[in-house]
Amino acid sequence: xxTHAAIAAHANRAVPGxxxxxxxMSPASGLGAVQPRNPADPLAGxxxxxxxxxxxxxxxEGDAAGSVFRVMSGMVRLYKMLPDGRRQIIGFLQAxxxxxxxxxxxxxxTAETVTATTIQRIPRLELDALxxxxxxxxxxxxxxxxxxxxxxxxxxxxLGRKTAAEKVATFLLRLSxxxxxxxxxxxxxGRSDIADHLGLTTETxxxxxxxxxxxxxxxxxxxxxxxxxDRDALADLAGGF
Amino acid sequence: xxTHAAIAAHANRAVPGxxxxxxxMSPASGLGAVQPRNPADPLAGxxxxxxxxxxxxxxxEGDAAGSVFRVMSGMVRLYKMLPDGRRQIIGFLQAxxxxxxxxxxxxxxTAETVTATTIQRIPRLELDALxxxxxxxxxxxxxxxxxxxxxxxxxxxxLGRKTAAEKVATFLLRLSxxxxxxxxxxxxxGRSDIADHLGLTTETxxxxxxxxxxxxxxxxxxxxxxxxxDRDALADLAGGF
DNA sequence: CGGCTGATTGATGACCGTCAATGAAGGTGG
DNA sequence: CCACCTTCATTGACGGTCATCAATCAGCCG
Numbered sequence: 402x403x404t405h406a407a408i409a410a411h412a413n414r415a416v417p418g419x420x421x422x423x424x425x426m427s428p429a430s431g432l433g434a435v436q437p438r439n440p441a442d443p444l445a446g447x448x449x450x451x452x453x454x455x456x457x458x459x460x461x462e463g464d465a466a467g468s469v470f471r472v473m474s475g476m477v478r479l480y481k482m483l484p485d486g487r488r489q490i491i492g493f494l495q496a497x498x499x500x501x502x503x504x505x506x507x508x509x510x511t512a513e514t515v516t517a518t519t520i521q522r523i524p525r526l527e528l529d530a531l532x533x534x535x536x537x538x539x540x541x542x543x544x545x546x547x548x549x550x551x552x553x554x555x556x557x558x559x560l561g562r563k564t565a566a567e568k569v570a571t572f573l574l575r576l577s578x579x580x581x582x583x584x585x586x587x588x589x590x591g592r593s594d595i596a597d598h599l600g601l602t603t604e605t606x607x608x609x610x611x612x613x614x615x616x617x618x619x620x621x622x623x624x625x626x627x628x629x630x631d632r633d634a635l636a637d638l639a640g641g642f
Numbered sequence: 643x644x645t646h647a648a649i650a651a652h653a654n655r656a657v658p659g660x661x662x663x664x665x666x667m668s669p670a671s672g673l674g675a676v677q678p679r680n681p682a683d684p685l686a687g688x689x690x691x692x693x694x695x696x697x698x699x700x701x702x703e704g705d706a707a708g709s710v711f712r713v714m715s716g717m718v719r720l721y722k723m724l725p726d727g728r729r730q731i732i733g734f735l736q737a738x739x740x741x742x743x744x745x746x747x748x749x750x751x752t753a754e755t756v757t758a759t760t761i762q763r764i765p766r767l768e769l770d771a772l773x774x775x776x777x778x779x780x781x782x783x784x785x786x787x788x789x790x791x792x793x794x795x796x797x798x799x800x801l802g803r804k805t806a807a808e809k810v811a812t813f814l815l816r817l818s819x820x821x822x823x824x825x826x827x828x829x830x831x832g833r834s835d836i837a838d839h840l841g842l843t844t845e846t847x848x849x850x851x852x853x854x855x856x857x858x859x860x861x862x863x864x865x866x867x868x869x870x871x872d873r874d875a876l877a878d879l880a881g882g883f
Numbered sequence: 884c885g886g887c888t889g890a891t892t893g894a895t896g897a898c899c900g901t902c903a904a905t906g907a908a909g910g911t912g913g
Numbered sequence: 914c915c916a917c918c919t920t921c922a923t924t925g926a927c928g929g930t931c932a933t934c935a936a937t938c939a940g941c942c943g
Contacts (some may be wrong), residue, residue, distance in 0.1 A: 426800055481795060481798075481883075483882045484880050484882045485881065488803045491795050491798060504788055504789075505788075505792070509795065531782070536774075536780065540773070543783055546788060547744045550790055550794060551744070553791060553798065554795035556798055557730055558724065561801045561840070561841030562724060562728040565930075573851065591890090598801075598802075599802070600803065602804030602932055603835060603929085604891080604892085604933085605930090605931060605932075606890095607890060608931095623940095634899080640724050640726065703898080733888080752935055813911090832922085833921075833923095843900055843901080844900090844921085844923095845922095846900075847922095850923085
């Protein structure tokens with residue numbers, strides 16, 4: 402229950418940095434094409450969209466921050482690195498998520514595509530103008546940022562207090578919930594991406610998935626897909642959230 | 643540099659949940675008394691302030707959320723708990739920090755005073771009215787929330803990728819930076835609070851502090867105070883941020 | 884079919900958690 | 914004012930979880 406409250410919060414999601422926020426393109430709709438002039442999407446028509454191939458850097462930590470971005474389709478990872486190369490992935494962005502929102506002069510994390518991804522790039526000036534013109538839009542941004550913050554808090558609990566098995570189970574359930582509770586989920590990112598998101602190593606992620614497989618909680622499919630065979634057992638394992 | 647960029651971000655700080663944000667009472671000023679009708683502080687005069695004694699619960703995760711709070715003096719901890727009692731402290735709030743900001747019906751974490759604390763409680767309705775009346779105020783809230791998000795990201799790096807020694811060193815430096823780089827800092831919270839904030843145990847925190855003491859990087863004073871004897875060495879140890 | 888990249892599995896060990904005892908500090912009451 | 918008690922910090926011994934190092938395996942592409 403509280404588990405699902407937290408997950409629901411996650412549904413309307415975003416990832417901060419220079420900053421991220423989920424802003425409904427079309428609320429609860431799948432990954433549709435851009436619909437310029439959609440009254441429900443104030444951002445439609447701003448900036449311009451572009452397709453990036455997989456494993457492409459969109460911007461790096463420290464770059465001058467001039468634009469905000471919205472993911473239209475595909476997947477992006479955001480991460481920060483320590484001087485010696487250790488990496489923490491802040492979040493994975495999917496359709497509707499925004500990044501680069503913030504009031505800093507530089508991006509505070511690096512953004513890279515995981516898969517081929519369509520991204521709308523919006524100059525900050527245009528976004529500012531929109532906020533001035535539509536006060537309600539600023540509220541929406543605030544709301545989206547707030548949701549992002551909540552997700553970040555859940556991630557802190559995960560990183561600070563959960564075991565490897567709990568981390569992996571939580572991660573899988575989150576992915577599922579993002580897809581409306583689908584039993585079959587996509588894992589387009591590699592094991593090391595998952596590891597760097599959960600504060601683990603690739604080996605531990607792999608071993609944990611193997612154990613979940615052998616206990617019949619999941620099934621690993623071809624093409625980076627995965628079946629959640631027993632959501633209840635996974636939720637127990639996840640230890641809340 | 644990037645170290646201080648991150649820390650600077652921290653200076654204008656907040657903690658999310660129902661949500662938190664730092665909103666300058668008087669920017670960069672210490673812990674002054676409330677100054678109603680201060681043009682630089684749109685919140686002054688809203689709601690009313692009250693003094694709470696130490697170790698008092700302000701609200702709990704799941705409570706109906708009707709107000710936002712601003713810390714005027716003292717210290718508050720925000721935390722989330724897993725069903726089995728494991729606790730993750732999201733953040734410590736000091737003068738100027740806000741909590742309870744958000745658009746959820748319930749608070750998403752528990753807030754408790756660490757020390758005796760003066761807190762301004764502002765009904766959400768009043769806050770909403772202020773946002774309607776002053777569009778610039780909504781922007782300020784967004785900015786504060788964004789800063790909070792950045793701090794949350796730094797905390798993810800700490801929790802997911804830093805060693806015990808790096809965690810403690812980072813924590814001490816953050817406290818110092820919050821005080822403008824003071825060499826002597828306050829540690830009003832207990833070891834277990836620190837542990838639950840850093841994803842460690844009280845024993846490990848204690849051992850790590852002892853080691854820092856014996857290597858002359860810090861000195862532990864009476865009354866929960868602490869001297870940073872070698873900031874540079876601590877910054878190296880902290881491993882960035 | 885060979886070579887590359889990433890996933891899996893294995894062996895080992897370190898870091899930090901757990902369990903436990905001691906020590907210090909503060910608060911209360913005699 | 915001191916004695917007692919409670920609470921918290923410190924220190925020690927030990928063990929487990931997960932990281933590290935390393936080898937094999939599977940998939941993919943040319």
